[in-house]
Amino acid sequence: MALALPADVRPADAMVPVPYRVVGRARETADTVTLSLEPVGSPIVTPAPGQFNMLYAFGVGEVPISISGIDAGQRVRHTVRAVGAVSQELCAAEAGAMVGVRGPFGTDWGIDSAAGGDVIVIAGGIGLAPLRPVVHELLRNRRRFRRVTVLVGARSPEELVFRGEVASWQASARITVRTTVDYATAAWKGDVGVVPTLIERVTIDPEVTTVMICGPEVMLRFTAAEVLGRGVAAERVRVSMERNVQCGVGRCGHCQLGPVLICLHGPVFPWSRVGPLLARREL
Amino acid sequence: MAPSAPTDYHPVVLDRPGLQSLIDALVTDGRRVIGPTVRDGAVVYDEITQIGELPGGWGDDQGPGRYRLRRRDDDLLFGYAVGPDSWKRFLFPPVSTTWRAEVSREGVEVAPPAEVPRYAFLGVRACELAAIAVQDRVLVQTNYPDRDYAARREQALFIAVNCSSPATTCFCPSMGTGPRVGSGHDLALTEIPDPAGSRFLVEIGSERGAAIAARLATREAAPADREAAAAVWSGAAAAVSRALQADGLKDVLVHNLEHPRWDTVASRCLACANCTMVCPTCFCADFREAASLSPDHAEQHRTWATCFSVDHSQLHGGSMRWTTRSRYRQWMTHKLATWHDQFGTSGCVGCGRCIAWCPVGIDITEEAATIRATDGLTRLPAGATP
Numbered sequence: 001m002a003l004a005l006p007a008d009v010r011p012a013d014a015m016v017p018v019p020y021r022v023v024g025r026a027r028e029t030a031d032t033v034t035l036s037l038e039p040v041g042s043p044i045v046t047p048a049p050g051q052f053n054m055l056y057a058f059g060v061g062e063v064p065i066s067i068s069g070i071d072a073g074q075r076v077r078h079t080v081r082a083v084g085a086v087s088q089e090l091c092a093a094e095a096g097a098m099v100g101v102r103g104p105f106g107t108d109w110g111i112d113s114a115a116g117g118d119v120i121v122i123a124g125g126i127g128l129a130p131l132r133p134v135v136h137e138l139l140r141n142r143r144r145f146r147r148v149t150v151l152v153g154a155r156s157p158e159e160l161v162f163r164g165e166v167a168s169w170q171a172s173a174r175i176t177v178r179t180t181v182d183y184a185t186a187a188w189k190g191d192v193g194v195v196p197t198l199i200e201r202v203t204i205d206p207e208v209t210t211v212m213i214c215g216p217e218v219m220l221r222f223t224a225a226e227v228l229g230r231g232v233a234a235e236r237v238r239v240s241m242e243r244n245v246q247c248g249v250g251r252c253g254h255c256q257l258g259p260v261l262i263c264l265h266g267p268v269f270p271w272s273r274v275g276p277l278l279a280r281r282e283l
Numbered sequence: 284m285a286p287s288a289p290t291d292y293h294p295v296v297l298d299r300p301g302l303q304s305l306i307d308a309l310v311t312d313g314r315r316v317i318g319p320t321v322r323d324g325a326v327v328y329d330e331i332t333q334i335g336e337l338p339g340g341w342g343d344d345q346g347p348g349r350y351r352l353r354r355r356d357d358d359l360l361f362g363y364a365v366g367p368d369s370w371k372r373f374l375f376p377p378v379s380t381t382w383r384a385e386v387s388r389e390g391v392e393v394a395p396p397a398e399v400p401r402y403a404f405l406g407v408r409a410c411e412l413a414a415i416a417v418q419d420r421v422l423v424q425t426n427y428p429d430r431d432y433a434a435r436r437e438q439a440l441f442i443a444v445n446c447s448s449p450a451t452t453c454f455c456p457s458m459g460t461g462p463r464v465g466s467g468h469d470l471a472l473t474e475i476p477d478p479a480g481s482r483f484l485v486e487i488g489s490e491r492g493a494a495i496a497a498r499l500a501t502r503e504a505a506p507a508d509r510e511a512a513a514a515v516w517s518g519a520a521a522a523v524s525r526a527l528q529a530d531g532l533k534d535v536l537v538h539n540l541e542h543p544r545w546d547t548v549a550s551r552c553l554a555c556a557n558c559t560m561v562c563p564t565c566f567c568a569d570f571r572e573a574a575s576l577s578p579d580h581a582e583q584h585r586t587w588a589t590c591f592s593v594d595h596s597q598l599h600g601g602s603m604r605w606t607t608r609s610r611y612r613q614w615m616t617h618k619l620a621t622w623h624d625q626f627g628t629s630g631c632v633g634c635g636r637c638i639a640w641c642p643v644g645i646d647i648t649e650e651a652a653t654i655r656a657t658d659g660l661t662r663l664p665a666g667a668t669p
Contacts, residue, residue, distance in 0.1 A: 014427045015381045015570070015583070019391050058386065059581045061572040083599035098391060244597055246570040249427035250625075253567030253588070254595060256617065258537070259624035280540055282609030 017100025047104035049133035056100030066130035117208035124215020153195035206231030234272035295501035326366035345450035348644030369563035383582035409461030414563035452635030549608035558637035
């Protein structure tokens with residue numbers, strides 16, 4: 001299908017979705033799929049790990065979704081959990097379907113600033129999605145970093161995303177990978193317990209360690225507290241935040257958290273910036 | 284907005300027929316002239332073509348939770364303070380289309396943006412020029428400007444009218460925004476009362492304004508005209524009784540997020556959102572799919588939203604601000620404190636609309652003053668008895 005976008009609409013207007021086609025769809029869990037998207041015409045700017053796109057389901061609406069894969073070429077991957085009308089529609093999109101993409105928006109994980117030191121990646125549930133490109137980058141340039149540790153948690157083994165890939169990271173032995181679930185099954189061989197409990201078993205050299213965390217907000221708070229307790233400075237602890245994002249460009253006001261706009265100043269923040277804000281209920 | 288007033292323009296005087304000529308000239312230029320008019324018991328802003336449509340002889344009585352038109356004992360055309368409308372209604376309309384698209388065999392076609400109207404705003408107050416400058420910072424002075432707003436804003440001509448009759452709800456002097464028009468106008472009028480029919484001192488604020496003024500039958504302002512205008516300005520300034528102590532307020536508020544006053548105000552606040560609808564700077568908006576019966580047509584609308592609604596902060600799993608306490612706190616601390624962090628300015632211009640149009644008369648100046656006066660108090664922990 002040809003695309004007729006007036007030349008002046010893009011990139012001048014960040015509000016207009018850019019047509020992409022679903023070229024691959026992989027089921028991760030009962031309610032989560034990973035979509036591979038390719039541009040129909042001109043692509044969006046290449047995203048950096050940690051950034052997000054607004055994904056548009058034609059006739060239904062738009063939601064902010066983190067970027068779970070930045071492939072060579074112009075393909076981007078998004079891992080979507082069906083929790084509302086739009087995300088259900090996106091999860092149901094088959095190969096060949098069209099979706100709209102706006103972005104990339106927001107801050108990235110700042111992987112370069114971690115070079116030369118240790119990196120600990122900590123994910124809870126679908127929080128692994130925006131961290132997956134980080135792991136890819138760490139593996140691609142493994143020698144730029146010292147110890148690399150990936151801690152992954154989920155409520156149950158069935159709710160782990162990128163299961164095969166996590167297993168391959170583990171098998172490669174190039175990085176340390178630990179997985180844990182809140183509720184185990186008989187077949188489960190990993191740890192049992194919430195993610196923060198894995199941290200005590202990780203060697204941390206606080207002066208040179210950068211920590212990147214994404215997961216439910218309660219997990220962010222307990223995990224950050226654990227690594228801060230191990231001496232890592234709050235500036236070196238980064239978290240990715242979620243709020244109601246409708247415009248993605250700092251104009252709709254929905255994603256405010258006190259002084260910050262999650263879409264514009266985040267979604268990735270140093271803990272020194274958002275930790276005090278998250279301590280405040282209903283901010 | 285126009286560049287600040289060049290100093291080499293001399294004020295001129297326009298009589299009432301001259302004001303009609305001004306409107307006529309603007310219409311001739313293809314502009315839609317929006318000005319104050321009386322409707323539904325209030326001064327609202329709407330398209331006008333005749334000075335007879337202006338609120339001649341009408342004033343307003345305002346207080347917390349109160350707005351009433353009153354008959355003035357003169358026939359001033361601009362003898363009111365401000366009504367529920369602001370120019371936001373025209374620059375940042377309650378509903379506007381962000382984009383529309385059609386699906387066909389050839390693909391998805393996004394329609395080019397619609398042309399924006401060329402407005403002339405007549406009767407803009409100093410506080411309202413300040414409010415537009417605030418919205419400029421939010422919507423235009425960013426990496427992602429709102430193109431529709433920017434286009435409307437760029438086209439519009441601003442004919443300010445200095446406030447002569449502030450309401451008791453007004454507190455513009457304490458916010459540094461009025462009542463005298465200082466910048467942002469193309470023309471600034473001061474209505475000088477006269478039993479034979481008011482006349483206008485016209486100050487020219489821009490080249491565009493000068494070009495319009497040059498087409499009108501004006502005369503040079505005489506010393507008596509200037510003195511009479513100065514009396515209007517000083518009278519207005521003296522008539523403002525309310526104030527918001529803005530200095531240091533940002534720090535006071537962010538350090539008092541657990542102040543018991545938030546509970547007190549929440550016990551009165553209906554979370555009705557009136558304050559955010561009448562506020563000339565509130566910019567929160569929903570960007571939502573507009574319902575369409577056609578499977579081939581889609582469009583997204585930007586509609587005014589409010590931080591007082593539960594779903595404003597909705598995520599899957601629930602709202603981030605489920606109590607009225609947190610939503611009022613969000614509104615007020617955003618307006619007076621975190622707006623500075625985000626946009627380098629206060630979000631409040633002191634127009635007093637939120638006070639008058641609050642159905643229960645919550646007064647932002649009183650709330651701020653109370654928290655300042657009792658700085659450091661914290662609410663009792665849940666379950667504790669006072």
